[in-house]
Amino acid sequence: MLINAMGLIVADHDQVHLGELTGPRALAAVPFAGRYRIIDFILSNMVNSGIKTVGVLAETKYRSLMDHLGTGASWDLDRMTQRLFILPPFINQSIMRGAQTSDLSGLLNYVENGNQKYVVISDSNVIMNERYEKLFEKHVESGAEITVLYNKDGARFGSPVISLELNKQGRVVDLLLDAPHLANDNNFLGLSIISRDLFITLLEAAIARGFNEFTQLTLLRMFPDLDIRGCEHDGFSLRINSVATYYSASMRLLESKVRNHLFRQERPVFTKVKNEAPAEFVTGCKASNLLSSDGCIIRGEVSNSVFFRGVDMGKHSVVKNSIIFQDVVIQDGVVLEHVIIDKDCVIRSGVELKGQPDYPVLIGKGSLV
Numbered sequence: 236m237l238i239n240a241m242g243l244i245v246a247d248h249d250q251v252h253l254g255e256l257t258g259p260r261a262l263a264a265v266p267f268a269g270r271y272r273i274i275d276f277i278l279s280n281m282v283n284s285g286i287k288t289v290g291v292l293a294e295t296k297y298r299s300l301m302d303h304l305g306t307g308a309s310w311d312l313d314r315m316t317q318r319l320f321i322l323p324p325f326i327n328q329s330i331m332r333g334a335q336t337s338d339l340s341g342l343l344n345y346v347e348n349g350n351q352k353y354v355v356i357s358d359s360n361v362i363m364n365e366r367y368e369k370l371f372e373k374h375v376e377s378g379a380e381i382t383v384l385y386n387k388d389g390a391r392f393g394s395p396v397i398s399l400e401l402n403k404q405g406r407v408v409d410l411l412l413d414a415p416h417l418a419n420d421n422n423f424l425g426l427s428i429i430s431r432d433l434f435i436t437l438l439e440a441a442i443a444r445g446f447n448e449f450t451q452l453t454l455l456r457m458f459p460d461l462d463i464r465g466c467e468h469d470g471f472s473l474r475i476n477s478v479a480t481y482y483s484a485s486m487r488l489l490e491s492k493v494r495n496h497l498f499r500q501e502r503p504v505f506t507k508v509k510n511e512a513p514a515e516f517v518t519g520c521k522a523s524n525l526l527s528s529d530g531c532i533i534r535g536e537v538s539n540s541v542f543f544r545g546v547d548m549g550k551h552s553v554v555k556n557s558i559i560f561q562d563v564v565i566q567d568g569v570v571l572e573h574v575i576i577d578k579d580c581v582i583r584s585g586v587e588l589k590g591q592p593d594y595p596v597l598i599g600k601g602s603l604v
Contacts, residue, residue: 237285238371240353240428241346244277246293246300249450250395251360254478255577255599260299263291263359265481266560266578268488268497269528269543272303273475275506276364276497277357278310283502284367286355287317290345292449297323303507310505320345342449343438346431354434356451358425362484363472364497364504367428370466374428377405379464381454383427386467389420392474397423397452399465407463410455424468427451471496482575482595485541485558489524511544519550535565543578556592560600580604 246263256265263274274291281289289312293300300321306312307319322341346354353374355367374382383399390396399421400409411417437454446453455463471493473484487493498504511529516522521536530545535552542548543560549567557571560578565571569582573590576582577600586604590596598604 238353238355238367239351240286240355240367240371241349241351241431242281242286242289243342243346243354243356244274244281244289244291245356245358245450246274246291246297247295248358248360248395249448251476253475253481255597256478256481256575257296259296259600261293261296261359262475263293264296264300264303265475266543267362267481267485269526269541270509271504271506272300273359273362274300274304275504276362277359278312279502279504280363280365280367281355281357282310282312282505284355284371286367287312287314288320288349288351290320290322290342292322292342294323294448297321305507309507339438339442339447339449343435343442346435346438349431352431354429354431356427356429356454358451360475361425361472362475362497363468363470364499364502365468365470366502367426370426370428373464373466377464378462379406380433380461381427381429381457381463382466383407383451383455383463384424384468385421385465386424386469386472387420388422388472388474389417390422392480393476395476397455399423399455401465405464405466407455407458407465410458412452421465421467423451423455424472425451427454429454478575478595478597479593482558482573483592486539486556486592488526488541489539509544514542520548535567535569549584557595574598577602 246261312319398411514527514531517534523538527542528544534550537554545562548565552569555572557574564581566584570587574596576598
């Protein structure tokens with residue numbers, strides 16, 4: 236089923252900060268699962284749902300994101316008309332002359348130029364592999380102005396928690412943000428659908444009132460005036476709201492059941508392809524429960540860990556329960572446990588770094604330790 240909708244991905248989240256991981260990049264560009272970025276799952280969901288026009292709203296730190304997405308060819312989104320659009324902060328001649336304009340202008344221009352009837356909007360802090368037919372069908376059948384996806388995980392993943400109270404018809408009648416006491420476990424899952432015409436009207440009104448940022452929370456807060464309905468998601472999902480939840484989500488990839496949920500033959504997850512040699516396990520090394528990507532060289536002992544592309548691990552090193560990003564060099568005799576190391580780092584011989592599952596040690600991109 237092809238959904239008559241254009242897509243919009245909000246690449247950052249003003250309430251989700253992952254420390255050093257989101258320092259050099261947008262949330263959507265954070266690496267995940269060895270060879271992917273968070274945005275790969277969202278883009279793939281849209282493409283697998285038949286959405287062929289997707290805009291990525293990237294207000295800050297979008298260089299890494301643009302490098303990863305390129306023309307959109309990896310997702311079959313490099314067509315003449317229906318394609319991938321990057322929406323950085325809007326710049327035109329009036330800005331050069333010092334006039335005031337809204338960052339929403341670029342978003343409005345993208346939506347106005349579409350010819351689809353609906354817009355599917357996604358945040359970038361939830362990992363799942365789903366098609367959006369159920370959400371689309373429920374939206375059309377109910378006649379709602381906006382339909383939002385939620386599940387019942389409550390405050391389990393920590394802030395932000397956008398708790399929705401629904402009446403018997405499934406309409407949103409109240410909304411609480413990070414409330415100390417929740418009346419229910421209905422937690423907004425960062426996905427909504429709205430008619431393109433209504434979205435244009437709301438964006439025009441926001442620009443006229445001087446607003447210059449867009450978040451889905453802004454739409455949800457309109458529940459007293461708009462018919463906003465909820466659609467429950469009963470499938471598998473992982474929230475990434477903090478460094479701790481990023482770590483726990485990554486560790487869950489080591490479970491075969493979780494991998495089977497996220498990586499399905501009938502719903503593939505697409506990403507930017509890099510041609511590299513397979514991982515090399517040098518004679519004498521020990522590896523167990525390791526998710527390893529192309530180009531890695533393993534000489535030491537590793538268990539319960541995720542290695543991205545090109546990790547070079549030295550002899551007599553021990554890595555446990557850790558996430559090692561692309562092109563990290565771990566020299567001889569290093570001990571790492573409950574550690575996240577961003578790309579292009581060098582961990583020198585003899586270094587020991589040990590964190591805790593709820594407080595992993597995080598080493599920023601390009602560090603020498």
